[in-house]
Amino acid sequence: MNVWMILGLMGLTFVLAIDQFNLTEVVYQPLVAGPLAGLILGEVEAGFVVGAAYQLVTLGSLPIGGAQPPNALMGTLVSLLWVKAGLQASPLAALILAYPWAMAGQAAVKYLFERNNQTVNRAVEAIAHNQPERALRLHAWAVIRLGLVFGSLVGGSALVILSAGPWLLAMLPPWVISGLALGGEMLRWLGVATLLTMMRDKKAILWIGVGFGLTWMFASWLAPQWLVPLVTLVGAVLVISQRSNPDAPLAQDEDL
Amino acid sequence: MKTFLKTRIAWRSLWLQASFSFQHMQALGWWAAWWPALKVHQPQLESADPQSLAHTRFYNTHPLFIGLVLGEALHAIEHGKSAEQLLASRDITMGPLGGLGDALMLVLIVPLSVAFSVGWTFQGSWWGPVMFVVVFSAIRLGLRFGLLNWAYRFGSTALLKFLQLQTRLKVQINRMGLWMMGVLIAGFAVSGLGVSDGVSPWVGAAGVAGIYAVFQTRVLNPRHIVGLLVLMGLTFAYFTQ
Numbered sequence: 001m002n003v004w005m006i007l008g009l010m011g012l013t014f015v016l017a018i019d020q021f022n023l024t025e026v027v028y029q030p031l032v033a034g035p036l037a038g039l040i041l042g043e044v045e046a047g048f049v050v051g052a053a054y055q056l057v058t059l060g061s062l063p064i065g066g067a068q069p070p071n072a073l074m075g076t077l078v079s080l081l082w083v084k085a086g087l088q089a090s091p092l093a094a095l096i097l098a099y100p101w102a103m104a105g106q107a108a109v110k111y112l113f114e115r116n117n118q119t120v121n122r123a124v125e126a127i128a129h130n131q132p133e134r135a136l137r138l139h140a141w142a143v144i145r146l147g148l149v150f151g152s153l154v155g156g157s158a159l160v161i162l163s164a165g166p167w168l169l170a171m172l173p174p175w176v177i178s179g180l181a182l183g184g185e186m187l188r189w190l191g192v193a194t195l196l197t198m199m200r201d202k203k204a205i206l207w208i209g210v211g212f213g214l215t216w217m218f219a220s221w222l223a224p225q226w227l228v229p230l231v232t233l234v235g236a237v238l239v240i241s242q243r244s245n246p247d248a249p250l251a252q253d254e255d256l
Numbered sequence: 257m258k259t260f261l262k263t264r265i266a267w268r269s270l271w272l273q274a275s276f277s278f279q280h281m282q283a284l285g286w287w288a289a290w291w292p293a294l295k296v297h298q299p300q301l302e303s304a305d306p307q308s309l310a311h312t313r314f315y316n317t318h319p320l321f322i323g324l325v326l327g328e329a330l331h332a333i334e335h336g337k338s339a340e341q342l343l344a345s346r347d348i349t350m351g352p353l354g355g356l357g358d359a360l361m362l363v364l365i366v367p368l369s370v371a372f373s374v375g376w377t378f379q380g381s382w383w384g385p386v387m388f389v390v391v392f393s394a395i396r397l398g399l400r401f402g403l404l405n406w407a408y409r410f411g412s413t414a415l416l417k418f419l420q421l422q423t424r425l426k427v428q429i430n431r432m433g434l435w436m437m438g439v440l441i442a443g444f445a446v447s448g449l450g451v452s453d454g455v456s457p458w459v460g461a462a463g464v465a466g467i468y469a470v471f472q473t474r475v476l477n478p479r480h481i482v483g484l485l486v487l488m489g490l491t492f493a494y495f496t497q
Contacts, residue, residue, distance in 0.1 A: 021273040025319070026392040031370070031377055032385040045380055052377035052384070055370055056444055060362070061478070096486055116277030120284045123275070124312045132291060132303040139288050142275035179493030183486035186463060190481050192437065192445045193467035198362050199434055207431045211438030216457075219442065225375025225384075228443040232371045235435035239428045 006162075008040045009077070010155040016073055017150030018143050020109075030054035030076040037080045046083040046091040051076060053092055057187045060194025068113075071105025077154050078102075078161070085165025092184030093177050101157060108149055116142050211235055261296055262330070265289050266404055269322045281316035289326065297333050307339040317350050318357020320365075321418075323400040325349050327407025328414050335411070345412050352419060363433035365395050371436055374444060 016036075019028040026032065030051045038047015054076050061069035078101035082094035123138040169177070196208075215231050222230070272285035290311055294301055301308060317325060325346055332342040369392040377384030407414035446460030470476055476484070 021276060022271050024389070024393060025396065026369075026389050029388070031373060031388050035377070035382065035385050048377050048380045048384070052374050055374060055377075056440075059367065059370065059440075096482075099482060113276055113278050116275050117279040120275055120277050120280045123284050124280075124309075127287065127303045127312055128309060130302050130304045135284070135303070136288055136291075139271070139275045139284050142277075142284075143271070175493045175497040176490065178497075179490035180486065181489070182493055183489030186485045186489060187482065188445050189460065189463040189467050190478060190485065192441050193464050193471060194478060195362065195367070196437060196464075196468050197471050198359070199430065199437070204427075204431050204434050207434040208438040208441075211435040212442045213438075215439045215442035223375070223379075224443045225379055225381075228375050228439055229372045231439045231443075232368070232436055235432060235439065239432045239435065242428060242431070 005041060006155055006158045009037065009158055010151040012036060012040060013073075013077060013154040014147040014151040018147045020073060020146075022143060028073050030058060030072050033073055033076045034080065037077050041080055041084045043080060043083050043088065046088060046094075047080060049091050050079045050083065050094060053184065053188060054079065054095060057095070057191040059191040060196075060198065061191070068106050068109050070099070070102035071109060072102065074105025074108075074150070074153070075099065075102035078157055081154075081158055081161040082165060085161050086169045087177070090177055090181035093180035095184035095187055096180045104153070105150070108153060109146075112142075112146055112149060115145075207235075261293060262404055262408070264292050265326055265330070266323065266401055268292065269319075269326060269400070272319050272322055280312075280314055282319075283312055283315050286315045287311045289322075290329065293330060293333060310339045310343055313343070315346070315350065317353045318361070320357040320361060320396065320399055321349070321353040321403060323403035324353070324407045324414060324418060327404040327409075328412060330404075331408050331411035331414075345415070349415055352415075356422060360429070364429055364436075365392065367433065367436045367440060368395075371440060371443075374440075378444070 016028040016033055019025065027036075031054075032051070034049075034051020034054060035044065035047040038044045038050075041047075054072065058069070058072045061072075075095070075098045078098040079091075079094040082097045083091045087094045087097075119138055119142045123135040126132075126134040126138065211231065214234070215227060218227055218231075221227075268289040269285075272282050272289060274288075275284045276282060287308075291303070291308070294308055294311075298307070303309075328349075329342050329346055332345060369388050372391050373384040373386075373388035375384070376387060403418075407418075410417055441461070441464055445464055446457045467481055470481065
């Protein structure tokens with residue numbers, strides 16, 4: 001265990017936790033956060049695999065109207081800590097082991113949003129007392145506190161997992177690890193199935209079939225990193241070439 | 257000067273949710289983004305003035321479209337609208353834009369960024385994360401700055417024009433989302449069960465369809481399904497060890 005490594009991870013967490021709801025709103029996503037954390041922990045390869053797999057899991061669970069899903073950032077970072085503790089051979093097992101931390105991250109965000117009620121009340125009071133600078137400082141403090149809470153949560157978890165993790169993983173029989181890895185693989189089904197439930201207009205179900213079939217057909221001819229963007233572009237061309245309906249009635253609020 | 261002000265409030269609007277709270281939501285974030293505009297138009301204004309204080313009341317929309325709301329407000333303040341008139345046209349954006357933003361983000365923007373990047377990431381290439389950030393940020397920042405300028409030009413009719421545009425594109429957006437779901441499922445959700453080589457992709461397709469069917473019954477929530485999948489994996493691994 002390396003002190004600098006843990007401090008670096010805490011610093012990264014501080015930045016990414018702030019990024020969750022502000023600034024770029026993209027760097028914190030597992031697909032980017034995974035490789036970055038992997039770089040710090042010296043597990044770059046696992047970082048890519050865990051990040052990409054976790055991104056597919058979270059596809060259907062973004063925060064909707066302030067309601068919080070299990071925290072993806074916390075899940076990604078702790079997954080990589082478990083990988084570092086000895087799951088290099090089957091990194092996807094770490095996705096399952098990190099799930100409780102994702103729930104803890106969700107609870108932390110809820111707590112902080114509750115806590116911000118007072119902070120904003122104080123800021124509004126400051127505005128009413130002609131102290132705009134103080135209000136802006138409180139506005140900044142709220143987000144710094146989010147970063148600090150996440151940083152210390154990940155730092156504490158790193159100490160526990162990196163010291164007790166190897167011992168714990170050595171106790172588990174190998175079939176448990178491969179079972180967890182299989183569970184981690186299957187989690188991505190949950191992600192896309194959740195996203196499917198968001199699609200309201202079931203009349204257009206043909207489009208999912210054609211996209212699926214086209215990708216499946218050419219899967220053995222072209223590697224997925226080329227095939228998937230290509231078929232996506234084909235779909236975009238097809239969709240854009242369809243006539244739009246200028247006389248459609250105005251949309252009801254959430255109906256897409 | 258005007259461009260400077262627009263850039264300044266657009267930058268501050270990136271911190272819209274810095275002090276997000278369940279009670280006030282983005283109220284303070286809005287005030288922090290809007291305060292420079294107030295100061296430019298009324299340099300003598302104090303923050304305790306009712307005109308400023310009115311801007312601290314409850315507000316929540318999707319951050320994707322805050323550019324549109326800010327542009328409308330900027331147009332309103334330049335044409336001498338009162339704070340109450342300005343806030344009235346701001347507050348009606350809460351419902352429509354909030355729901356639309358969540359839907360667009362889930363159905364179109366994130367799947368599109370993922371489609372262009374996740375394959376590279378699985379290959380262990382930095383090109384994946386870079387593509388993800390570039391595609392996502394191009395759409396998001398394009399909407400932020402583009403909508404700000406666009407709404408600034410059209411003023412209070414901007415929201416209506418935008419919703420009409422969205423209504424016209426509704427069908428296309430939905431089809432595109434569904435198409436990408438099919439592509440992503442075939443490309444990444446169904447293939448690559450590395451642990452158990454030889455498992456047919458049909459198992460994956462059946463898995464996605466099965467979970468979707470279970471969701472439709474509304475009996476189990478995602479947490480139950482995580483447990484169920486882990487249990488299935490452990491059982492499979494135990495009997496094939």
